[in-house]
Amino acid sequence: MAIRNIRTGDDACLYKTAKPVVNFDEKLGMLLDDMAQTMYEADGCGLAAPQVGILRRVIVIDCSEKRNKLIEAINPEIIETSGEQGGMEGCLSFPGEQGYVVRPMKATMRAYDRHGNQFEIEGEGLLARAMLHECDHLDGKVYKRLVEPTPEGYDED
Numbered sequence: 782m783a784i785r786n787i788r789t790g791d792d793a794c795l796y797k798t799a800k801p802v803v804n805f806d807e808k809l810g811m812l813l814d815d816m817a818q819t820m821y822e823a824d825g826c827g828l829a830a831p832q833v834g835i836l837r838r839v840i841v842i843d844c845s846e847k848r849n850k851l852i853e854a855i856n857p858e859i860i861e862t863s864g865e866q867g868g869m870e871g872c873l874s875f876p877g878e879q880g881y882v883v884r885p886m887k888a889t890m891r892a893y894d895r896h897g898n899q900f901e902i903e904g905e906g907l908l909a910r911a912m913l914h915e916c917d918h919l920d921g922k923v924y925k926r927l928v929e930p931t932p933e934g935y936d937e938d
């Protein structure tokens with residue numbers, strides 16, 4: 782495994798649409814391993830392949846406090862959302878920055894694992910936010926485009 786360089790700011794990779802994964806091979810496994818290691822090392826709760834310069838539809842997420850609930854998702858699609866939540870959001874590609882973003886409270890994602898098996902995962906709160914944020918990256922969208930003024934009286938915690 783290796784830690785990959787995280788692209789930041791105006792890097793063109795962050796603003797391009799990623800292509801679907803076709804080959805579920807060893808190279809994909811290596812990318813997933815590297816992405817997870819890179820995410821944990823940077824203390825993030827999600828990372829998308831374009832953030833490490835790979836324009837493929839691959840994301841990793843871990844929102845757990847103990848950092849032991851890794852989700853690997855290939856060619857993910859958000860198939861259902863409901864509700865609404867507003868909260869502060871950050872991104873490993875914009876270190877030290879945060880913005881208030883309104884997103885659905887619940888989201889269901891359909892994706893493939895590293896072996897090519899399809900699965901669905903339902904997330905609420907932070908997990909829903911992470912799934913939506915990372916899927917956005919695959920379409921060249923960064924959270925900063927969604928930032929709204931922080932509501933009056935909003936307490937970050």
Ligand code: NI
Pocket residue numbers: 871872873874914918
């Ligand atoms: Ni991000």
